[in-house]
Amino acid sequence: MSTLVALARAEAYAAGRAQPIATVRHLHVHDRPFVLIPLAMAGEANAPLAAMLGTAHDDPHLLVVEQPRNRDERFAFAAELAARLVPYLESFAGETEAVAVDRGRDVRHRFVDAPQVWLPNTGGVDFLRLFGRSTRFRSVDGDYPVHPAVPLLGRWLTFLAGTSEVPGSSLLPNAVQALTLHWATGQSGAEDAHLGSLLAWIESGAAAARLAERGPVAGPATDPDFDNHVLAPLIANGDPALRTTLHELLLPTWDGMWRALALLRALPAGDRVGSRWDGDRDAYSAYVQHLAEDGAPQPRRDGAVAAAARLQRLENAAARYAVQRAFDDPLVMAEYRLAGAAFGGVVTLANPDRVDDTGKRPVLRPRIMVATTETVRVEPGASLTSPARPAQKAKVISVTATATGHDVLLELSGGMGRKLVAEPGSVSAVGESLLLTTLSEAYRPGAAFPDPSETPWTHGGPPVVVESVHADHE
Incomplete structure (x- = not known):
């Protein structure tokens, strides 16, 4: 937790109302999202009990497994879920657009839009990841066949769960994380995981949040008291009232999901949200192409080289996402200013036509003087960037008290x-307010990883064969 978020939590507690910690929205919110609320049976490993899903607030659809321990009913549930979710996911694989690559020397194509599946919390993401693992390898013939849509659903769920690990991705967001990214409440992070309580803090205040805590949880786990006194008798007796009970249990969360989306839509999108959504569209387009060409399920686990490459991609994405949020949002940048990684000031001198001719050829190197009242913790030689001109580098020549x-x-x-x-406007003029930071959006090249066949046997490569040498003794 950052210093400013901790301060916002203290202010929220004192005021009895959630406090904003962002001035813009840091994720894409789709015009036609797919909301999915999974519910699992307690005590059973990834045994689905129900799901409420749909693309419209006034049209929820409920799926129920009357006997979660019954294998056939679980895979019938998976087939029903596939019949609802997969057509939505595939509906965006239509119109494409050309994207220039290799500095305009070539083009590639991607879909103009992509799906977005919303879940209540991170538990729902974990449920889908496990459910995808349990379905993507299922056989559609032979012993214990499943509906052909089941393994396809598993592959889609695995793909979506994988994208949820990428910082800044909006293909599989969850409401709790999205809301806590933009508001701080006066309760603990664990209490924020309760969607109803979190929404109450934002919409009404602490008193309403205390009442909301007594309401139903947002899954995927159910309340133990509900399991023992309500759910267990209904399942044991095959009571037809099970569907009505689960519908009433999930409906408050369903309403809460759409309220959360409305709260997020009310915030203006950050300038760099669109570029991250472009990356999501790239990922979606690539996976659709994979399904069309090969469609093989994802491996149970990554090899050593693939795991290392994926870890590096996630680290680069995390660093890039942190910088983009700071560049988009003054409240986020304030944390870096507090830590000395950024400062604001006013340009007092400017020489936009300065040319450095000390090298082999003259180069344009304007100089500006920035006066600031903030603490400056950068040394001469450091490279700074301004969010107003992210492609421009500012080298610190001197710092004078x-x-x-x-x-x-x-x-x-x-x-x-x-x-x-210099082109007009590319150099800051005298009197311009300027924010400078050590943060940078510069491209980070990936490391070179060896081919899996060139790694030692401990990392997936071939085993080392050592020939025994026997000396002959006369």
Whole structure:
């Protein structure tokens, strides 16, 4: 928890109302999302009990497993879920657009839109991941066959669960994480996991949150008291009232999901949300192509090289997401200013036409002076970036203490055109307020990983064969 979020939590507690910790929305919210609320039977490993799902608030659809321990009924549930979810996922695999690659020397195509499946919480994501693992390898013939849609559903669920691990991805968001990214409550992080309580803090306040805590949980686990006194007798007796009971149990969460979406839609989207959604569309397009060409299920576990490459992609995505959120949102950037990784000031001097001719050829290197009253924790030689001009680098030449703060002399490079004269507006003018930070959106190249066949046997490569040498003794 950051310092400013901790302060917002304290203010929320004192005011009895959730406090905003973002000025913009940091994720994409689809115009036609698919809301899915899974419910699992307590005490059974990934045994589905019910699910409420749909793409419209006024049209929820309920799936129920009357005997969760019955294998056939579980896979019938999977087939029903596939009949609802897979057509939605495939409905975006239509119109495409051309995207320039390799600096315009080539093009590729991706779909103009992608699906978005919303879950209540991270427990729902874990449920889908496990459910995808239990269904994607099922056989459609031979002993114990399943409906052909079941293994396809498992592959889609595994794909979606994988994207949920990518920071900034919006293909499989969950309401609890999305709301806590934008609001801080006066309760603990564990209590925020209760969707009803979290929504009450944001919409009404602490008093309403205390009442909401007594309401139904958002799954996938059920309340033990409900399991013992209500659910168990209904399942044991095959009571037809089971469907009505589960519908009443899930309906408050269903309503809460759409309220959460409305709260998020009310926030303006951050400038870089669109580019991250473009990445989601790329991932979706690539997976649709995979299903069309091969369709093989994802492996049970990654090999050593694949796991290392995936870890590096996730680390790069996390770093990029943190920078983009800070560049989009002054409240997020404030945390970096507090830590000394950013400062704001006013340009007091500017030489936009300065040319450095000390090298083999002259290059445009304007200099500006920024006066700031904030603490400056950067040294000469450090490279800074301004969110207003992310393609431009500002090298710190000197930092001079003044009566009111510091004067920072900067030398600019990049983002000013290819000539020895800066393009209009590319160099900050005197009087302009400027924010500078050590954060950067610069591309991070991936590391070179060996081929799996070139790794030792401990990492999936071939075993080392050692020939025994026997000496002959006369």
